[in-house]
Structure formats: C-alpha cells, structure tokens
Ligand SMILES: Nc1ncnc2c1ncn2[C@@H]1O[C@H](COP(=O)(O)OP(=O)(O)OP(=O)(O)O)[C@@H](O)[C@H]1O
Ligand SMILES: O=P(O)(O)OC[C@H]1O[C@H](OP(=O)(O)OP(=O)(O)O)[C@H](O)[C@@H]1O
C-alpha cells in the first residue's frame with residue numbers, strides 16, 4: 001500500500017506540537033523511543049524523525065513527500081518548496097539585533113559590520129535589497145552571545161518573547177520576517193500521494209478551525225433574544241431552543257476564540273445568563 005512520507009523534527013521546539021496535530025487528526029503513530037522512522041496504524045503514513053535544518057534537502061530530493069517545519073527554515077534553504085497550510089504554532093520572527101548601548105538609526109548602520117547568524121541567506125538577501133554590505137559570521141547556536149565575546153557587532157536570530165535578547169543586553173532593530181510552523185510539500189510528490197495529502201489537509205483544516213473556535217451556550221429571556229442573537233454570528237446562524245421555564249430560551253453557537261472576551265460583556269448587557277464556553281474537537285465547514 002502506498003504511504004505518504006512525512007518528516008518531523010526529531011527533537012526540539014516543533015516535535016511535540018507536530019505529533020499533537022497528527023494525533024488530533026486521528027493519526028496514531030507507533031513510536032518506539034529513539035526510533036527514527038515509524039508507521040501509522042490507521043493512516044497511510046510513514047514518519048521520519050529528522051533535524052529541522054536537514055528537512056528542506058530531503059523534500060527537494062523527494063526522499064520525503066511532506067514535512068512540518070518552520071517557515072523561516074524554508075525561507076533560508078527552501079525557496080523551491082511549496083507550503084500547503086500554515087499550522088499556527090511556533091510563531092516567531094527572524095530579526096537583526098545590536099547591543100543595547102549602540103545608537104541605532106537605520107539598516108544602513110550595518111554597512112561594513114560583522115553579523116553573527118545561523119541564517120546567512122536570509123540576512124544576505126535582506127541586506128542586498130537594502131544595498132548594505134556586511135560581513136557574516138555563520139554559527140549554529142548561542143548566536144546572542146556573539147557581540148558580548150567580541151565576535152560580531154550585531155546578530156540575526158529567532159526572536160519570540162525577546163527574553164534571550166534581553167538577557168544578553170541586545171535590542172531588536174529590524175524584523176526581517178515572521179514565521180510559524182507549516183506543512184511543506186515536495187515538488188516530487190506523486191499523484192497517488194497527493195490524494196493522501198489532500199485527505200490529511202482536510203483533517204488538519206478541521207482541527208485548526210476547531211482550535212480557533214469555542215462552542216457557546218447561554219440562556220436569554222425571549223424578549224431579549226433579538227439583541228443577543230445580533231451579537232452571535234455562528235457558523236450559519238445560532239440554534240435557539242425553548243427552556244422548560246416559560247419565556248426563556250437557550251442559544252447555542254460557535255465563536256472565534258479571539259473574539260470571545262469582547263463579546264461576553266456585550267452578551268451580559270444584552271440579557272444573557274448562564275453562559276457556558278466549551279472547546280470544539282473538530283469543525284467541518
Ligand atoms: N523561541 C522560539 N519561539 C517560537 N518558535 C521558535 C523559537 N525558536 C525556534 N522556533 C521555531 O522552531 C523551529 C525549530 O527550532 P529548534 O530550536 O527546535 O531547532 P533548530 O535547532 O533550529 O533545528 P534542528 O532540528 O536542525 O536542530 C525554528 O526553525 C523556528 O521555526
Ligand atoms: O525570544 P525568545 O523567546 O527568548 O526566543 C528566542 C530564542 O529561542 C531560540 O533558541 P532555542 O531556545 O531554541 O535554543 P537553540 O539556540 O539551542 O536552538 C532562538 O535561537 C533564540 O535564541
């Protein structure tokens with residue numbers, strides 16, 4: 001039987017969330033400790049556990065068909081690789097930073113300076129576009145220490161909370177790109193495996209939509225129903241059911257989780273009571 005071959009980071013920041021999203025898609029993976037390859041019991045899929053930085057080459061060679069990888073790595077090493085869907089986790093940016101004490105005006109300040117980074121292509125392209133020439137020092141980790149030990153004048157690295165920059169007395173001065181985990185696809189994927197990919201994509205979409213949404217149940221007096229319903233768009237329109245107590249209704253709907261706290265005060269003011277908010281496991285539109 002044909003299986004789709006997916007690359008997942010062996011260990012590191014993407015590993016857990018990548019396995020979690022497959023699990024939420026109902027895909028069980030037999031996973032022995034220290035195994036570099038595993039198969040799914042209930043979906044035509046083989047999983048390869050690889051280093052994040054090696055994955056673009058595996059995709060290019062067609063050794064794997066798809067991968068869960070940081071968009072930033074594709075920008076650095078995989079311009080020829082397609083993105084099927086953005087996965088909404090491991091959000092970060094790739095930025096230039098300099099010591100806090102340095103007075104910074106513009107990207108032109110990097111002219112002739114030494115920049116330490118693990119993302120040389122990204123920095124080179126960014127600076128070329130701005131007409132700036134700098135001297136790049138490629139290092140694989142602990143990049144933020146470079147200015148403190150006299151290795152570089154500035155750095156380019158991943159920033160999320162900013163705490164690593166802060167602890168190393170650096171400040172972020174240019175955001176070069178924003179990134180999140182994505183499902184990437186090899187250009188060499190066969191038609192047969194594309195059919196499996198489209199099944200997987202359908203499941204991932206349902207999981208991501210569900211993660212973004214909450215199921216809301218509330219009670220409202222019938223004479224306030226119109227005002228309550230106006231605040232609740234729902235998937236099509238809210239469900240309204242009579243309560244056992246005369247003159248009251250129960251309203252059921254789906255709300256985008258980012259909007260929930262905004263809407264709740266308005267709902268209370270409009271007369272809603274006993275508001276319940278529940279997670280949604282899957283959502284098929
Ligand atoms: N602090 C962070 N916050 C959010 N996302 C991050 C952060 N650091 C890294 N990422 C994202 O997670 C990906 C994996 O990062 P991680 O540090 O685990 O691996 P790595 O050392 O770059 O790769 P490898 O697997 O080759 O060792 C990065 O490419 C980036 O997309
Ligand atoms: O802005 P922050 O929230 O501090 O995150 C940024 C840091 O996270 C990543 O390092 P990681 O912890 O993955 O270590 P690594 O260099 O060993 O990959 C990245 O390389 C930064 O150093």
Ligand SMILES: [Mg+2]
Nearest residue numbers: 012013141158
């Ligand atoms: Mg890291």
